[in-house]
Amino acid sequence: MTRILLVDDVYTARSMVERVLRHVGRYEVHSVGSGAEAIAAAIEQRPDVIVLDISMAGMDGLKTLAELRAGGVTSPVVAYTARTERTPGEFVAHGFTAYVPKNGNLSNLLTTIREIVGM
Numbered sequence: 001m002t003r004i005l006l007v008d009d010v011y012t013a014r015s016m017v018e019r020v021l022r023h024v025g026r027y028e029v030h031s032v033g034s035g036a037e038a039i040a041a042a043i044e045q046r047p048d049v050i051v052l053d054i055s056m057a058g059m060d061g062l063k064t065l066a067e068l069r070a071g072g073v074t075s076p077v078v079a080y081t082a083r084t085e086r087t088p089g090e091f092v093a094h095g096f097t098a099y100v101p102k103n104g105n106l107s108n109l110l111t112t113i114r115e116i117v118g119m
């Protein structure tokens with residue numbers, strides 16, 4: 001079963017995505033609400049993929065990604081964000097594996113995860 005670490009500081013958004021991913025049935029989902037929690041969980045659990053919000057209070061997604069990499073976490077990381085001022089290429093240039101916009105339609109996120117984990 002594919003292990004996913006979901007990181008979003010907005011509980012309702014995180015909860016909705018977590019329910020959908022669990023419903024698909026192929027994923028073991030662990031969700032956290034901050035960059036610091038994400039770093040600790042990723043180091044401990046070594047997820048197959050990390051879905052990371054960019055706009056978070058405290059440590060944002062860009063800083064969280066940098067800290068994950070500095071901590072030796074090599075899992076693919078998907079930038080999952082409502083921020084539209086950046087292009088997908090900018091997220092990849094920062095070290096993200098992929099970018100998926102938050103738009104209420106989770107099919108793009110599911111497709112991206114499947115592509116990353118080869119399912």
